Amino acid sequence: xxxxxxxxxxxxxxxxxxxxxxxxxxxxxxxxxxxxxxxxxxxxxxxxxxxxxxxxxxxxxxxxxxxxxxxxxxxxxxxxxxxxxxxxxxxxxxxxxxxxxxxxxxxxxxxxxxxxxxxxxxxxxxxxxxxxxxxxxxxxxxxxxxxxxxxxxxxxxxxxxxxxxxxxxxxxxxxxxxxxxxxxxxxxxxxxxxxxxxxxxxxxxxxxxxxxxxxxxxxxxxxxxxxxxxxxxxxxxxxxxxxxxxxxxxxxxxxxx
Amino acid sequence: xxxxxxxxxxxxxxxxxxxxxxxxxxxxxxxxxxxxxxxxxxxxxxxxxxxxxxxxxxxxxxxxxxxxxxxxxxxxxxxxxxxxxxxxxxxxxxxxxxxxxxxxxxxxxxxxxxxxxxxxxxxxxxxxxxxxxxxxxxxxxxxxxxxxxxxxxxxxxxxxxxxxxxxxxxxxxxxxxxxxxxxxxxxxxxxxxxxxxxxxxxxxxxxxxxxxxxxxxxxxxxxxxxxxxxxxxxxxxxxxxxxxxxxxxxxxxxxxxx
Ligand SMILES: Nc1ncnc2c1ncn2[C@@H]1O[C@H](COP(=O)(O)OP(=O)(O)O)[C@@H](O)[C@H]1O
Ligand SMILES: [Mg+2]
Numbered sequence: 237x238x239x240x241x242x243x244x245x246x247x248x249x250x251x252x253x254x255x256x257x258x259x260x261x262x263x264x265x266x267x268x269x270x271x272x273x274x275x276x277x278x279x280x281x282x283x284x285x286x287x288x289x290x291x292x293x294x295x296x297x298x299x300x301x302x303x304x305x306x307x308x309x310x311x312x313x314x315x316x317x318x319x320x321x322x323x324x325x326x327x328x329x330x331x332x333x334x335x336x337x338x339x340x341x342x343x344x345x346x347x348x349x350x351x352x353x354x355x356x357x358x359x360x361x362x363x364x365x366x367x368x369x370x371x372x373x374x375x376x377x378x379x380x381x382x383x384x385x386x387x388x389x390x391x392x393x394x395x396x397x398x399x400x401x402x403x404x405x406x407x408x409x410x411x412x413x414x415x416x417x418x419x420x421x422x423x424x425x426x427x428x429x430x431x432x433x434x435x436x437x438x439x440x441x442x443x444x445x446x447x448x449x450x451x452x453x454x455x456x457x458x459x460x461x462x463x464x465x466x467x468x469x470x471x472x473x474x475x476x477x478x479x480x481x482x483x484x485x486x487x488x489x490x491x492x493x
Numbered sequence: 494x495x496x497x498x499x500x501x502x503x504x505x506x507x508x509x510x511x512x513x514x515x516x517x518x519x520x521x522x523x524x525x526x527x528x529x530x531x532x533x534x535x536x537x538x539x540x541x542x543x544x545x546x547x548x549x550x551x552x553x554x555x556x557x558x559x560x561x562x563x564x565x566x567x568x569x570x571x572x573x574x575x576x577x578x579x580x581x582x583x584x585x586x587x588x589x590x591x592x593x594x595x596x597x598x599x600x601x602x603x604x605x606x607x608x609x610x611x612x613x614x615x616x617x618x619x620x621x622x623x624x625x626x627x628x629x630x631x632x633x634x635x636x637x638x639x640x641x642x643x644x645x646x647x648x649x650x651x652x653x654x655x656x657x658x659x660x661x662x663x664x665x666x667x668x669x670x671x672x673x674x675x676x677x678x679x680x681x682x683x684x685x686x687x688x689x690x691x692x693x694x695x696x697x698x699x700x701x702x703x704x705x706x707x708x709x710x711x712x713x714x715x716x717x718x719x720x721x722x723x724x725x726x727x728x729x730x731x732x733x734x735x736x737x738x739x740x741x742x743x744x745x746x747x748x749x750x751x
Contacts, residue, residue: 356589357588360584360586361582361583361584361586362586362587362588362589364543364546364548364582364586365580365582365586365587365588366588367546367547367548367575368546368548368575368578368579368580369575369599369600369603369604369649370572370573370575370576370600370603370604370605371572371599371600371603371604372572376603
């Protein structure tokens with residue numbers, strides 16, 4: 237009995253949270269993404285989300301590309317299929333690992349900082365102050381962050397793809413003994429455009445998720461510094477889970493085409 | 494009473510879940526007058542102000558500004574309506590990502606599309622009116638003392654020459670001298686603009702200085718209101734307890750119940 241009651245409570249709380257997120261999403265779309273558009277804020281956020289995430293995302297992609305090359309070489313050698321390394325590295329990075337890893341890294345960096353910033357603005361009444369200065373916080377704070385996320389993440393992932401493939405190339409040619417020209421030719425020949433675009437579409441969706449969750453948890457934080465801390469954690473955890481779930485859904489969707 | 498009040502609240506109620514914060518607030522402030530609302534912490538003073546601004550929606554009751562019902566406004570209409578207000582927040586609530594002058598000029602630049610250069614000049618002038626030099630304009634809020642932040646908040650509240658201004662605990666957390674400086678600035682600004690104001694405070698010196706009328710709020714209800722000079726002879730036990738700061742009386746601090 238007690239177990240069922242607890243389960244019921246958890247389910248109800250979860251549904252209530254989903255409801256709140258949907259309402260926030262509605263406000264974000266209807267208020268945040270309609271004129272007035274704050275171009276200055278969008279550019280500022282793009283710089284913050286994109287430029288500042290470059291080092292983490294680049295390093296992650298580089299090492300992952302390298303590790304992937306080693307693993308595929310090892311696995312491939314059991315079937316005498318070592319020559320597949322370049323192709324599978326490129327596929328794996330562009331379709332899957334580039335967007336997901338970049339998404340997760342950006343969720344940790346940017347999602348957290350958006351939640352912390354907006355959360356602090358909430359508990360210090362800065363968001364109320366915006367309202368009283370006749371500025372809609374959804375337009376001024378939420379909209380620009382979401383737009384910046386959706387534009388910037390594909391760019392970041394494009395760069396991550398390049399660096400990741402380069403990581404694979406370096407390992408492939410330096411330590412696995414591939415011919416440099418053949419490696420590049422294999423990559424270019426077998427990589428399709430939709431391998432790349434499907435990854436970039438994912439990236440745009442992840443950018444939306446990260447910024448939406450950051451804004452949602454920041455906006456709804458209460459109770460001082462502790463509340464802001466909680467909002468930050470929740471923003472990161474919820475966007476990471478949603479990214480992985482959305483990744484699966486999108487992969488199935490883009491795969492079946 | 495006061496059909497011609499500039500700001501009129503009738504039976505305004507608000508609960509957060511099971512917690513009843515406003516239990517039927519009735520106040521009326523004539524144009525150009527200053528009402529000070531006194532009351533202990535957590536009695537719903539800030540919530541009351543926020544319902545007037547529409548930051549918090551009341552559950553029921555009516556709020557009219559200049560005869561116009563405002564509780565149902567939304568979107569553009571509400572932004573238009575908010576242009577008539579200035580508000581000094583309890584913690585100043587300055588935008589810490591913007592320099593001081595842009596804080597002061599924010600309502601002009603964003604709300605009214607004033608060109609930045611012009612808005613900057615106005616901001617510098619408003620800073621001067623609250624006793625801050627132009628060099629302060631380039632600093633960030635985090636670089637200012639509490640008293641200076643309050644002054645910047647005040648400059649921001651009056652920057653667009655609003656017809657209605659709210660002050661939420663303008664002197665809380667300041668030393669008595671700085672508190673008096675802020676009080677004088679408020680009186681000055683209000684006189685200059687001829688604005689209608691509601692101020693919240695639990696500082697009686699401040700209340701006496703600013704108020705035309707005083708209202709006392711307790712547990713979300715107005716338990717007394719009258720002219721400022723009548724506050725010492727109100728004969729109301731709540732008011733007497735509050736202005737003399739006594740622990741004994743009808744107001745019981747919820748220390749043990751929590
Ligand atoms: N957004 C909110 N959600 C839930 N409770 C709130 C909210 N805002 C205020 N309260 C509660 O309402 C009560 C009155 O708050 P407030 O008006 O800020 O008090 P004060 O008179 O000190 O300004 C407090 O107990 C506070 O916890
Ligand atoms: Mg308050």
